Amino acid sequence: MHEESASNLPASLLARARQRGGDVALRHKRLGLWQERTWEQLLAEVQGLASGMREAGFVVGDSLVILSRPRPEALLASLAAQWLGGTAALLDPLAPAEEQLTLLRELEAGFVLxxxxxxxxRVRQADSLPRLLFYADGRGLADAGVQSYARLAAQQPDSALSILAQGERPAFSFHRLDGEGQAQQQCLSHIELLGEAHGLIEQERLTAAEEALAARTFAASGQARYLLAPWLLAGFRLNFPESLATRDxxxxxxxxxxxxxxxESYGRLYALAQQRLPLPGSLLRRWLDWALTAREGVLRYSFGYWLLLRPLRDVLGLSRTRVPLLVGEALPSEAQAFFAALGVAPRAWPETPRWQATRTLRPSIAAWPQGHEQPA
Known part of the structure; x- marks a missing residue:
């Protein structure tokens, strides 16, 4: 069960660590092996990061700019920034290099992961001089001006460090350039994220027994709304692939x-399935088409499921999936029908980003609550 009293994301992490401290909360595949961390370990890591960031001068209202693909370090650094009353400002790591450079210059970030x-x-190319620049990749960098995430997280956590996050303040801010090159941002507050997470947990009946894969980039509001916040509330296990290339x-x-x-992601799986299917007109393809449309008769459906549909779900990595969620644009009808026939029809959840044009993207702007007028 999740606690109704948690009003921000770090408080939810603290509640999970107290309630389920020894349970595995997060796994990350590295060099072909799954590395595990418990809720207690995550809490200590976030507190260590927060202590190190505070020593570097991070204060309430600051932003930590994150330029990274999906990996635990990006998530835990976000929680550390939020613990200190700041915002995790996410840039799309797959965006064109010039767009990243423009946004980095506009943000003039004092703290960057x-x-x-x-x-x-890229941070250096943007002529940025952060007060704290640290990197997530454990292979190391021969650069005296950059700290490693591991070294920062290894600091003795200050258990007395109070959570400074406030529910109405932004937890995440997202940044991009529109088609005309104008900088835009959107913010999601702690209260907004937790409220939507409660709704998802109740409607989809999520429990601590779920296994979720964090394969999308963090720089997307749907991931924060429907994966990260529910993970903190429901207490299930969050898994990170070794890389985007190995996610399938x-x-x-x-x-x-x-x-x-x-x-895009379901479309990629649909295309992968089509590549694996027998050629149209072949006997195996006729059997498969028959199985995909079979719904009448227990014997007929059972035959189609165990002989054809179940192996196809295994190929796609959906063998145990019971909660397939879709955010954003709907799937083409043929793709939706295909997944429905497999028994994993994606259920649509709203993602309505509130992008706002900004004259400047200085970190202090991201600290203003949603709905409040920002300073000129």
């Missing part, structure tokens, strides 16, 4: 019960 060498160099293999190995996808 960069994934590795390439991202660190990692999904097949994991067999997640909760899958969060978009028009």
């Amino acid at each position: 960069a994934e590795g060498q390439e991202e660190v160099e 293999n990692d999904r097949r190995e994991l067999g997640p019960t909760l899958v969060l996808g978009t028009h």
